[in-house]
Amino acid sequence: xxxxxxxxxxxxxxIGDRVTITCRASQGISNYLAWFQQKxxxxxxxxIYAASSLQSGVPSKFSGSGSGTDFxxxxxxxxxxxxxxxxxxxxxxxxxxxxxxxxxxxx
Amino acid sequence: EVQLVESGGGLVQPGGSLRLSCAASGxxxxxxxxxxxxxAPGKGLEWLSYISSSSSxxxxxxxxxxxxxxxxxxxxxxxxLQMNSLRAEDTAVYYCARDGDYYDSSGYQRGWxxxxxxxxxxxxxx
Numbered sequence: 249x250x251x252x253x254x255x256x257x258x259x260x261x262x263i264g265d266r267v268t269i270t271c272r273a274s275q276g277i278s279n280y281l282a283w284f285q286q287k288x289x290x291x292x293x294x295x296i297y298a299a300s301s302l303q304s305g306v307p308s309k310f311s312g313s314g315s316g317t318d319f320x321x322x323x324x325x326x327x328x329x330x331x332x333x334x335x336x337x338x339x340x341x342x343x344x345x346x347x348x349x350x351x352x353x354x355x
Numbered sequence: 356e357v358q359l360v361e362s363g364g365g366l367v368q369p370g371g372s373l374r375l376s377c378a379a380s381g382x383x384x385x386x387x388x389x390x391x392x393x394x395a396p397g398k399g400l401e402w403l404s405y406i407s408s409s410s411s412x413x414x415x416x417x418x419x420x421x422x423x424x425x426x427x428x429x430x431x432x433x434x435x436l437q438m439n440s441l442r443a444e445d446t447a448v449y450y451c452a453r454d455g456d457y458y459d460s461s462g463y464q465r466g467w468x469x470x471x472x473x474x475x476x477x478x479x480x481x
Contacts, residue, residue, distance in 0.1 A: 280464065282455070290473075292400065298464070343414070346402070349399050349400075
């Protein structure tokens, strides 16, 4: 199975900060990577697919980049509604696997 | 509006069985592949099972292979997960999720999850 490793596991940031989360795959996955946001007690919500394509309805402050084994999710200006846990997921091969999550907290 | 609503969760004893359902609305259910994903309390996400639109292709995670069975009824716009021989480590919120798909320069691609249902909690305990 492909292992997905996110860093950091958690971070503290202030409103307006630019935040970057990294996701590394244990082997090359081309651009077959998605990002999800999950708030406490809620289902995950898709943000990005194909490493950099924004899901319909997701604000443009979210962006993704990368290919091969290294990927990033960037939030350009953190807002109160963005405090959540973020997961990456590879869909290059079965089984689909997720990173362990990055919790974004208020500083 | 695309909507997925899970039901059927609850408390079950170790070794017991449970059948989860996922009711779909707002899209042509019979045209989409579907998945089950779970999340143990305080833990990350784990993909469990996939079923193609016509049920011709089914896949399972090793952790549930031989114990769980995915199925669907396109006429009733419903997805199911039959869970047998349940263990304490199966305690989790279970989500159904539609397969995300798109076309790129390499052709048809699929395999992420959008949207997700709200989840149903399964607790395995004596």
